[in-house]
Amino acid sequence: MKIIQIDEFGDPAVLKVREIPHPEIRADDEVLVRIHASGVNFFEVLMRRNCYAVTPPLPACFGVEVAGVIEAAGLGAALPVGSRVAVPLFAHGRDGGYADYIVVREAACIPLPDAVPFDAGVALQVQGLTALHAVRQTSPKGKSVLVTAAGGGVGTLLIQLAKQSGARRIVALAGSQEKLLTALSLGADVAISHRDDDWLAQCSATVRGDGFDVVYDFVGGDFGASLVPLLMPMGTLLFGALGRFALDTGTINMLLEGGRTVKGLALLPLLASGRLQQDLAELFELAAGGQIAPVIGERFTLDQAAEAHQLIEARASVGKIVLEPSAFSQG
Template identity: 50%
Template sequence: MRAVQFSRFGGPDVLEVVDLPTPQPQAGEVLVRVHAVGINFFEVLMRGDRYAVTPQLPMVPGVEAAGVVEAVGQGVDKGLLGTRVAAPLFMSKRPYGGYADYVTIDASLAVPLPDALSFEDANALLVQGLTAFHLSRQSPPRGKSVLVSAAAGGVGSLLVQLARRDGASRIIAVAGGTAKLDLALSLGADAAIDYSEPDWMAQVKEATGGAGVDIVYDTVGGLLTAASLQALAPGGELVFAALGRYAIGASDLEAMIGRNQSLRGFALLPLLSPGAINASLSSLFQLAASGALVVPRGSRFPLEQAGEAHRLLEERRSTGKVVLVPQMP
């Protein structure tokens, strides 16, 4: 089978297509022919050895996939053959390997897809959908004004909609460029502000009548985190979900204490169990299949153009979910 791997750290050009043996499903597993695999920004960081954890090389990235069950291992119901499923590889004993024609995963982790939900959209609801889903439950937005960073991205576009469904009083979307701001507004944001403008923090305060926001959902990190603190209301909460990209100093923390503000960390994996992930994904899939949750379409690339897909994310030119489509016509 074809797979995309990198054998050294570096730019997008280190990603190469190689031939690897097709995996065989072991007892309790299914073999899934991949129709779409999601690309996440943390994989861009891993490729450059800029992530919190250094992966072992060579590595085939890809922690989420969707496709059709083509074979089953011992003890697995043969009725699953031909079933359209999502494969949350990040929960499995082999948490990577999705940039390939085939993957194997424990049958209990393979979540059936509604007929109305595409493979590409299903990928957007795995890592990024679950992140948005649990962010809105760890720090509920009901009755509060919230700021969503990267609001046109995979997590942000879904979080804007979930915050609206969950009763946020005001949603401030932050993104870069007119197209992304327009997308956030179309998904339910009350105001959309370009963070490339030097006074964007003041614009957030103005959009909240000078009060600032009650919750900042920060999935970007870096310099945006410290800037977001200027838009946070006294007693507000900064929810930090940008693992490994810290830019808060001791002076920032001291200022937060003086304003009775709180910093809350967010890590997805500790919140998940096989039962919980199945229930959460089923809820997200049904919302999307019914049209109650819009999954903004991103760019599609064949396996051979994985480097171009990474470059698109790295240069922050993407909107919606970027996917590789091994079976691309």
């Protein structure tokens, strides 16, 4: 079978295709999953460059979220062969999803409804759960909200969930015309390019200078700091750009003086509640019923993993980027 592996850190060219033996079931509670779709994430780009908070041991095979079909099962497994499943490897401290097959414990598998394509089942894992917990942690109901990185995997889902939750006004920030149009099509009331020189003034004008009740920031750095003046007094900045928090003392004083709040959103601690299966099932049900529609920007074969990384690294991707073995079509 094929896997994508890195033996050294560096540019996308370090992602190499390897042929290895098929993994084998070694315990009664294990299943063999043939992967139809595997998610590609920005943090994997950072890990490939050794610029992430965690340095993976080499050689490394990325991929923390997959969806596919059970092809073989241990004697103690309840899910039958042929079951469509999503496997959130990140919730179990696993990776290795850039591959044709993976062996996991059956408990790691979550049934995927027939109405939810494999790529959507992947998009609703890291990004879907992040968006779901964002609206839970800071409710947009009846509020004016600003969504950064609105054309990305989290942003496209967050706009839809905020709309469903009753947000009064949703303003989307993104960096290309395609992303702005995508945000509007998903329910944003206004879409603004952060590449415009006067984007801050444009944002402020959408709420008549009163400020936003909630800013969902998944960019961070100096850009994230520039969003603080857009918050109304007592407003909330929900920060989800881990490792890129860069508020200086003056900006923090501005927050405090206005009674504003900063909340950090980290997905893994939220999964400790034991609600992972229920949360993903809820997202799958919403997708199956057409209430949310994950945006799949591009699909690549395993052999094209380097191209997928290049697209994400260039900030040119819209929605979710997935890898899928070329032998399969969506279904």
